[in-house]
Amino acid sequence: MISVIVPNYNHSKFLKERIDSILSQTFQDFELIILDDFSNDNSREIIESYRYLPNVSIQYNARNSGSPFKQWKKGIELAIGEYIWIAESDDVAEPNFLEIMVQKLKAGHGLAYCRSGDINEKGEKKSDFFWADGLDEKRWKSDFENAGVEEIKNFLVYRNTIPNASACVFKKKYAPLDCRFDKMRYCGDWLFWIKLLENTTLGYISEELSSFRHHEGSTRNKKNERQELKKKLEIISIVESTRKKFKLGIPQDQEFEKYDWVVSGFYRQLIIPNQIKHKLIFYFNRHFPNLYPSYRKLTLR
Numbered sequence: 001m002i003s004v005i006v007p008n009y010n011h012s013k014f015l016k017e018r019i020d021s022i023l024s025q026t027f028q029d030f031e032l033i034i035l036d037d038f039s040n041d042n043s044r045e046i047i048e049s050y051r052y053l054p055n056v057s058i059q060y061n062a063r064n065s066g067s068p069f070k071q072w073k074k075g076i077e078l079a080i081g082e083y084i085w086i087a088e089s090d091d092v093a094e095p096n097f098l099e100i101m102v103q104k105l106k107a108g109h110g111l112a113y114c115r116s117g118d119i120n121e122k123g124e125k126k127s128d129f130f131w132a133d134g135l136d137e138k139r140w141k142s143d144f145e146n147a148g149v150e151e152i153k154n155f156l157v158y159r160n161t162i163p164n165a166s167a168c169v170f171k172k173k174y175a176p177l178d179c180r181f182d183k184m185r186y187c188g189d190w191l192f193w194i195k196l197l198e199n200t201t202l203g204y205i206s207e208e209l210s211s212f213r214h215h216e217g218s219t220r221n222k223k224n225e226r227q228e229l230k231k232k233l234e235i236i237s238i239v240e241s242t243r244k245k246f247k248l249g250i251p252q253d254q255e256f257e258k259y260d261w262v263v264s265g266f267y268r269q270l271i272i273p274n275q276i277k278h279k280l281i282f283y284f285n286r287h288f289p290n291l292y293p294s295y296r297k298l299t300l301r
Helices: 012-023 043-048 068-078 097-106 148-156 188-197 225-245 253-269 274-287 293-297
Strands: 002-008 030-036 056-060 083-086 111-119 125-127 144-147 168-171 201-213
Touching: 002 012, 002 068, 012 030, 012 043, 030 043, 030 068, 043 056, 056 068, 068 083, 068 188, 083 097, 097 111, 097 168, 097 201, 111 188, 144 148, 148 188, 148 201, 188 225, 225 253
Parallel strands: 002 030, 002 083, 030 056, 111 201
Antiparallel strands: 083 168, 111 125, 111 168, 144 201
């Protein structure tokens, strides 16, 4: 019934715990697809120890793909299950994760996801932080269901309120493989969820059945200047295309604060040459004259 895809790159430190948390699920009707993206640690040794288990398939890339979302797409294309779980190789799940997610999907939803726990490198609880709470501190603390389009227009247009792929299971038939999410390096998941939900509904579970691990190699960690630039431009392209798609127009005053994390984060985290920064300010003033008014007050340093 389910295809579990584990895309791995240099996560040997967490890989056994991750795979074991999949194999110990109370719901057992699944295949396991392990995709290694040319790791240079001892991931292969760990992966090979699972090769002879039933319903396990393994593929190694001859060179690194450059984007985790290329591995997503590859795994989904290989999958034979009705449902897909992209189980990131450094995360971990509770034993009843799949059982509860499948119940939501059988109720008719195309996407089911749960609140994620926040753990450190040792697996210890790090905080109660959940990225979606930045839009509404109460909403994601209770179960809910919603039409996909409404979720996009009211929440996903402002930030990725489905912040952890490992906490999601979705119907393969809704996977938007042609939306070019795999061309992104940092925000392909956000675009993927938006395009998927254009055609279905979602069910949310407030119980922390999956944990997102923060560690030194995490893609959410601080990036160099060019990487931060690329990430921010991916964010803006998603916001821009989504507002245009749903004819949301220029945001009203009360909406500005919902995008403040983009504006403040851009200049707090990004230190780039003035020549590039000048181009960015021009870009924002041209395409987002009202969406990002605070940019007009900035001076080059």
